[in-house]
Amino acid sequence: MLKILSVEKYKGNTWRIDFEGAEPAFLNSEIVLRYNLRVGAEIPENAWEEIVYSNELRRARERAMYLLDYRDYSYVELYKKLLNNYGEQICYDVCDRLAELGFINDRRYAESLARKYMEVKRFGYYRAAQEMKQKGLSKELIDEVLSEYEDTVDERICQLIEKKYLRRLEEDGGVKKVKNALARQGYSYSDINAALDRYLEEQED
The missing domain is CATH 2.40.50 (OB fold (Dihydrolipoamide Acetyltransferase, E2P))
Known part of the structure; x- marks a missing residue:
């Protein structure tokens, strides 16, 4: 007591x-x-434990809301962030509650990241998927949101060539260098070869 x-x-x-x-x-x-x-x-001791837990829960929730003011987080990403300062159960309780209230929404976050990586940065599937996985998103959700960009692979590759790699094509071994650079952006070699062949043919015409 x-x-x-x-x-x-x-x-x-x-x-x-x-x-x-x-x-x-x-x-x-x-x-x-x-x-x-x-x-x-x-x-009583058990009542005091409840009070301490409630106080920690409140602090963790305030920390989570502070983080969410600056950008979106996935459930897993925010949980891991909070885990640096709070216990597992508190982190779960906070994330569960924020997900219920809509402050955490993995689908919304995944769609936002997909737009950023595919439309702005013009990544290929593999690079985008890797970046999104590091944000704590599931493979199923990643595949689903990235599938909407399957029809724009050629377009993104051509945009990258014109914006970043056009001069390299004129160098010795330039085609190989460009292919490797595009591979690092997350494109498969089959997509790279197909898009690059078409691009070079159009330039010749």
Whole structure:
């Protein structure tokens, strides 16, 4: 049983709770009010564990919302980010709740990344899929959103050639260098060969 000796404002919204024969605790004012923590109150150990958990949960949720203010995160990505400072169960609870509320939405995030990687950066499937996997998205979801860009492979390769690799084609061994560069962008050699052959034929015509 913990007996409260004092409840005093510490900094900002943080309050200091002093106990008889125990180390002080620092809790958010919302938690202090929710559990009616006051001088003289006696708190069972299991009840105190719940209070501490609620305080940590609140801190983790605020941290998550702070991160989401700057950009989207996948469920897994945000969970791993929070895990640097909080326990597993708290991270799960926060991410589950934010997913329920729509603050985390893996499909929305995947579609946004697909537009960025395929339309802006003009990556091939393999490079885009690798980048998205590192963001904690599932292979099934990645395949689904990237499948919408299957018909634009030739177009993206030709755009990359004109924008980045046109001068290389004129160098000795330039075709090979361009093919390798496109492969690093995530395109298969079969797609590269087909698109490059067509591009060179059109230039000759």
